[in-house]
Amino acid sequence: MFRALVLQENQNRVTASIEELSETRLPDGDVDIAVEYSSLNYKDGMILKGLGRLVHQYPHVPGADLAGTVMESRSRLFHPGDRVVLTGWRVGELHWGGYAQKARVKSEWLLPLPESLTTKQSMAIGTAGIAAMLAVMALEDHGLTPGKGEVLVTGATGGVGSIAVLLLAARGYSVVAVTGRPELHGYLKSLGATTILDRQELSQPSSKPLESERWVGCVDAVGGTMLARALAQMHYGSSVAAVGLAGGNKLETTVLPFLLRGVNLLGIDSTQCPVARRKQVWSRLANELPLEKLDALTTVVRLAELPRLADEILLGRVRGRVVVDVSA
Numbered sequence: 129m130f131r132a133l134v135l136q137e138n139q140n141r142v143t144a145s146i147e148e149l150s151e152t153r154l155p156d157g158d159v160d161i162a163v164e165y166s167s168l169n170y171k172d173g174m175i176l177k178g179l180g181r182l183v184h185q186y187p188h189v190p191g192a193d194l195a196g197t198v199m200e201s202r203s204r205l206f207h208p209g210d211r212v213v214l215t216g217w218r219v220g221e222l223h224w225g226g227y228a229q230k231a232r233v234k235s236e237w238l239l240p241l242p243e244s245l246t247t248k249q250s251m252a253i254g255t256a257g258i259a260a261m262l263a264v265m266a267l268e269d270h271g272l273t274p275g276k277g278e279v280l281v282t283g284a285t286g287g288v289g290s291i292a293v294l295l296l297a298a299r300g301y302s303v304v305a306v307t308g309r310p311e312l313h314g315y316l317k318s319l320g321a322t323t324i325l326d327r328q329e330l331s332q333p334s335s336k337p338l339e340s341e342r343w344v345g346c347v348d349a350v351g352g353t354m355l356a357r358a359l360a361q362m363h364y365g366s367s368v369a370a371v372g373l374a375g376g377n378k379l380e381t382t383v384l385p386f387l388l389r390g391v392n393l394l395g396i397d398s399t400q401c402p403v404a405r406r407k408q409v410w411s412r413l414a415n416e417l418p419l420e421k422l423d424a425l426t427t428v429v430r431l432a433e434l435p436r437l438a439d440e441i442l443l444g445r446v447r448g449r450v451v452v453d454v455s456a
């Protein structure tokens with residue numbers, strides 16, 4: 129038997145409860161994992177609240193990310209005792225996820241945990257951290273290097289934003305962090321942001337299709353008007369990595385930043401990202417993330433706290449990353 133947070137749907141209402149399940153309930157897969165930690169991402173918040181019709185079948189165990197130790201394997205790739213990590217692949221959405229002490233998954237979704245990271249640290253990174261690193265790599269693949277100017281990070285106190293600020297600052301970039309939370313300016317400075325910009329400055333549409341050139345790169349977790357404003361403020365030949373939609377999924381802009389300034393809009397997807405790229409991402413994260421600062425931006429919670437925290441993350445009130453101790 130193992131503990132899990134189980135979602136049930138009744139008359140279009142999704143409810144969560146902690147249940148003791150038998151292993152016979154586990155879905156198909158070739159590797160069984162003793163899960164130690166999972167994490168809370170924005171999409172997990174939507175699934176916990178039954179939003180967006182992301183889950184097709186109930187009862188359901190959510191949790192897009194998980195890390196733990198292999199218990200049993202019917203795959204050549206993994207063996208009992210291996211420490212493994214899983215992010216994305218629509219686990220916790222179309223397949224049972226990490227909010228449980230046990231998981232049965234497909235071996236091709238798993239990666240060995242980097243030696244230098246604990247299972248807890250890997251979940252402090254999780255999907256949000258993978259997306260932040262993919263964004264930094266995409267910007268660098270398109271010519272971003274430290275010393276060229278200021279890099280904008282939107283939704284900066286959230287999971288993606290916090291790790292993006294930390295990664296960019298650790299690589300020597302000058303980071304301008306956009307936040308709607310004045311009380312967290314000190315937090316953002318502690319992650320390495322050089323300047324803080326109030327969300328208000330970018331939250332209203334501009335009448336001008338092009339504004340003064342301000343940013344040499346941008347990691348955008350917000351979308352909507354903020355992404356449109358950032359595009360209009362990019363330096364000639366620079367790039368924006370579009371990661372999130374915390375502020376909306378519409379984009380009203382003109383083609384002028386692309387045509388007159390050669391700006392690139394780079395799409396970031398951590399869910400179906402190919403395995404070879406994921407390995408590069410984990411290797412860079414393990415080498416470049418300052419782990420003491422990663423620990424400082426992480427809050428560890430119990431399974432029972434997740435329904436409340438789902439509301440918080442959807443309201444943009446979670447700071448940094450939330451790691452779930454599935455045995456607590």
Ligand SMILES: NC(=O)c1ccc[n+]([C@@H]2O[C@H](COP(=O)([O-])OP(=O)(O)OC[C@H]3O[C@@H](n4cnc5c(N)ncnc54)[C@H](OP(=O)(O)O)[C@@H]3O)[C@@H](O)[C@H]2O)c1
Pocket residue numbers: 168169170171255256259282283284285286287288289306307308309327349350354370371372373374375376396397398399441442443444445446448
């Ligand atoms: N593409 C991918 O592969 C990928 C992977 C992970 C996440 N995502 C997406 O990235 C986004 C952020 O994820 P997350 O885990 O970082 O979520 P999060 O922890 O909730 O962070 C989002 C942040 O955005 C800001 N924000 C929230 N509502 C806003 C609004 N209405 N207007 C402007 N800013 C707002 C807040 O930051 P401040 O308070 O500092 O302003 C908030 O902390 C989500 O949309 C998520 O789905 C995408």
